[in-house]
Amino acid sequence: MPTTHDIDTGGRAPALEAHGVSVFYGDKQAVKEIDLVVPANKVVALIGPSGCGKSTLLRCFNRMNDLVPAARVEGRVDFHGKNLYDDDVDPVEVRRRIGMVFQKPNPFPKSIFDNTAFGARINGFKGDMDELVERSLRQAALWDEVHDRLGESAYDLSGGQQQRLCIARTLAVKPEVVLMDEPASALDPIATQRIEELIYELKKDYTIVIVTHNMQQAARISDYTAFLYMGELVEYGPTDRLFTNPAEERTEAYVTGRFG
Amino acid sequence: MQERRLEGAAAGKAAGLSFDRTRNVKERIIGNLLFACAAISTLVTVGIVVVLLTESLKFFGQVSVVEFLTDTRWEPLFRDQHFGILPLATGSFLVAAGAALIALPLGLLTAVFLSEYASLRLRGVLKPLLEILAGIPTVVYGYFALTFVTPLIRVVLPGTDVFNAASAAIVVGVMIIPTVASLSEDALRAVPTALREGAYGLGATKLEVSTRVVVPAALSGVIASFILAVSRAIGETMAVTIAAGNLANLTLNPLESIQTMTAYIVSVSKGDTPQGTVEYQTLFAVGLTLFLITLAMNILSQWILARFREEYQ
Amino acid sequence: MSEGARDSMAQSSADRRRHRRSRLFAVVCGAATAVGVVALVVLLADVLVDGTGALNWSFLTSFASRFAERAGIKAALAGSVWILVLTALISFPISVAAAIYLEEYAPRNWITRLIQLNIANLAGVPSIVYGILGLTVFVRTFGLERSVISGALTLSILILPVIVMASQEAIRAVPSSIREAAYGLGATRWQVVRHQVLPMAMPGIMTGTILALSRAVGETAPLIMVGAVGFIAFTPTGVLDEFTVLPLQIYNWISRPQEEFHALAAAGILVLLALLLTMNAAAILLRNRYRTRR
Numbered sequence: 001m002p003t004t005h006d007i008d009t010g011g012r013a014p015a016l017e018a019h020g021v022s023v024f025y026g027d028k029q030a031v032k033e034i035d036l037v038v039p040a041n042k043v044v045a046l047i048g049p050s051g052c053g054k055s056t057l058l059r060c061f062n063r064m065n066d067l068v069p070a071a072r073v074e075g076r077v078d079f080h081g082k083n084l085y086d087d088d089v090d091p092v093e094v095r096r097r098i099g100m101v102f103q104k105p106n107p108f109p110k111s112i113f114d115n116t117a118f119g120a121r122i123n124g125f126k127g128d129m130d131e132l133v134e135r136s137l138r139q140a141a142l143w144d145e146v147h148d149r150l151g152e153s154a155y156d157l158s159g160g161q162q163q164r165l166c167i168a169r170t171l172a173v174k175p176e177v178v179l180m181d182e183p184a185s186a187l188d189p190i191a192t193q194r195i196e197e198l199i200y201e202l203k204k205d206y207t208i209v210i211v212t213h214n215m216q217q218a219a220r221i222s223d224y225t226a227f228l229y230m231g232e233l234v235e236y237g238p239t240d241r242l243f244t245n246p247a248e249e250r251t252e253a254y255v256t257g258r259f260g
Numbered sequence: 261m262q263e264r265r266l267e268g269a270a271a272g273k274a275a276g277l278s279f280d281r282t283r284n285v286k287e288r289i290i291g292n293l294l295f296a297c298a299a300i301s302t303l304v305t306v307g308i309v310v311v312l313l314t315e316s317l318k319f320f321g322q323v324s325v326v327e328f329l330t331d332t333r334w335e336p337l338f339r340d341q342h343f344g345i346l347p348l349a350t351g352s353f354l355v356a357a358g359a360a361l362i363a364l365p366l367g368l369l370t371a372v373f374l375s376e377y378a379s380l381r382l383r384g385v386l387k388p389l390l391e392i393l394a395g396i397p398t399v400v401y402g403y404f405a406l407t408f409v410t411p412l413i414r415v416v417l418p419g420t421d422v423f424n425a426a427s428a429a430i431v432v433g434v435m436i437i438p439t440v441a442s443l444s445e446d447a448l449r450a451v452p453t454a455l456r457e458g459a460y461g462l463g464a465t466k467l468e469v470s471t472r473v474v475v476p477a478a479l480s481g482v483i484a485s486f487i488l489a490v491s492r493a494i495g496e497t498m499a500v501t502i503a504a505g506n507l508a509n510l511t512l513n514p515l516e517s518i519q520t521m522t523a524y525i526v527s528v529s530k531g532d533t534p535q536g537t538v539e540y541q542t543l544f545a546v547g548l549t550l551f552l553i554t555l556a557m558n559i560l561s562q563w564i565l566a567r568f569r570e571e572y573q
Numbered sequence: 574m575s576e577g578a579r580d581s582m583a584q585s586s587a588d589r590r591r592h593r594r595s596r597l598f599a600v601v602c603g604a605a606t607a608v609g610v611v612a613l614v615v616l617l618a619d620v621l622v623d624g625t626g627a628l629n630w631s632f633l634t635s636f637a638s639r640f641a642e643r644a645g646i647k648a649a650l651a652g653s654v655w656i657l658v659l660t661a662l663i664s665f666p667i668s669v670a671a672a673i674y675l676e677e678y679a680p681r682n683w684i685t686r687l688i689q690l691n692i693a694n695l696a697g698v699p700s701i702v703y704g705i706l707g708l709t710v711f712v713r714t715f716g717l718e719r720s721v722i723s724g725a726l727t728l729s730i731l732i733l734p735v736i737v738m739a740s741q742e743a744i745r746a747v748p749s750s751i752r753e754a755a756y757g758l759g760a761t762r763w764q765v766v767r768h769q770v771l772p773m774a775m776p777g778i779m780t781g782t783i784l785a786l787s788r789a790v791g792e793t794a795p796l797i798m799v800g801a802v803g804f805i806a807f808t809p810t811g812v813l814d815e816f817t818v819l820p821l822q823i824y825n826w827i828s829r830p831q832e833e834f835h836a837l838a839a840a841g842i843l844v845l846l847a848l849l850l851t852m853n854a855a856a857i858l859l860r861n862r863y864r865t866r867r
Contacts, residue, residue, distance in 0.1 A: 099757065287763055397790075408619045554697060
């Protein structure tokens, strides 16, 4: 059984709690009854071979699977004690509180400023936009590189910069949790390193759940790691322990590279 | 100390995840408005069917369907009335057949040229030219038929009437060449290069590859384009009204004056035939016939296209 | 000569025939394509030759008349512009809204498929059938009589399927990653459409609309049925006024037996073609401008 017992939430309420979450695409079950607790202000990594369901599980946390007509989600995901899948919960609100950064950088065909401001604008932000944009870009470690060209198109930026811009625009709506779906897999090693440093800084203010196929990355930046295989949660625990002394055989086989 | 687990609505409020009522209403209204606009298209079809059917039924209350379909004279305005659709239908058919004779082979060959022979630059020049040809209004084609083509025909074949089917057929043919060419070309280009390369690898010439491999592989798409083009030729109005004449004449001789179904409808509405009379109602009966014929052809063409698309999935 | 050599020579003469035929085929295909181009050139030349003589300022500013020397297309030109503007105002919002619904809102069920199929079929209905519909519904039932608004409404439903289909294509071309990003930030469906999808699709939508409108400008038959008349001597001042349009005026002049009127028709055609050329040039400019913008 996946060991969620030794998840130390530090006496605080967890940011997210998944209970028996399953996802079906027609008859095929991509995610099989997963229980997972995400502690606040920590980085949780979801690892596993391709097709194991980690991205699908991640997208349950902000109801992005709603946008796929063929997908059916069962179980519950609690956020501040409220199940995100209740009928009276607005998915639009969910996504404002739980943000997402995607695998391939996808900035809008707008200026750097407008990209960062978009989320805040549509959510009715009435305050000082310049200040919000600057703060978000600083948090994403991008301000120094773009502060003098905020009006330029986002497409003029490099891949790594675009991804940091996507992080900035997600932070601009002030979410509590940031979900990241293989955020560095499309980037070169230097850009990847900057993203990893960024994640380490961000966890002071945000809770982060990151999907990655790169085990070393998970070992570097996460506090807790969950190993998924064929839709099941095989093992979940503190990163150090999972990598150096895994409880499950399958986990050991994966992290030592015997398959993947 | 852990936060207490709040239940139900209280939890919802605490989490701040509930629906924003005004925003929700606004979204719902917008969605309904958009749906209404999409539904207008259905209304249009219903409108066409209802109008044509109800008025035609009034017509067929006075003229039997059998007479309509079999009488060889169309003389609604003479004292001795005849209501046979055959002269009008053959008029339309004559023009469409003539147009097809021109447009189908030329269009297909043009498509082959564009797809198999022409360089990218040449295509870049030819395709816009074909689009221009397709975009010229039909009155212009009618003018061209009457003032240029007909005199030309009369030089070669002096017995030709001033208004004749051949002239109309020629310009309608030219008019629909782009339709055949562009749809066929799409079909030809959808054929995988691998098929061509296999044939070339066996030592086939370009003629052989084009005619024995590519066109047969794209056949359904080509046929669909043919049917669509002929349907357009049948529905064509102004060029035939100007060039082919207004004499409902059951003949297969393209050098004579004829009247197509479309030209007839125009002539009735231009005239002073009073509403509510059976003569006026001929408009709807002919319109219904025209609608059904073109609808059948369009559906057939779409069905063939749909099947064609499956073959390469 | 040895057997083998004689055989290989026989082989190559058959080959040569095949290759000759293939070259001939290439010429045939090129010639066929040339027919279309030549036809276009001849047509335009014919109209230019016939019409340039009659094309002058008084032609553009006079009304139609029984006397060829005094006749002009002022009424028809004004009518065409009125029709163009009204049709654009009516058809554009409805068509784009329908396209947005079909691409972004509609569930993938049989009702949606039916609507799509229906629109594709409507695109192939002869324009004169729309004329019959317009006559019965707008002129008679709605009581709008022979007016500019009847004509514009009729043409709007005629080009509706064309704009819808072009707009759908433009909307479909917007990458889904952009939509995902917007939804991920907590945007509602309409916000995603309004702020991301529509702006990106707009150039394609506008190009399709302009092309559809140029088709409407060239239409005659539906407007004849709806009551556009050939012999008015005034320009419309309101949507309920009677009117005429360029193609109709051209048709009227061609229908006269006298040669002088044929020259007028040709001049009218030149004006119509000029109008269409402007519209299409605008469409192409739009398409190119936004393609390089990115």
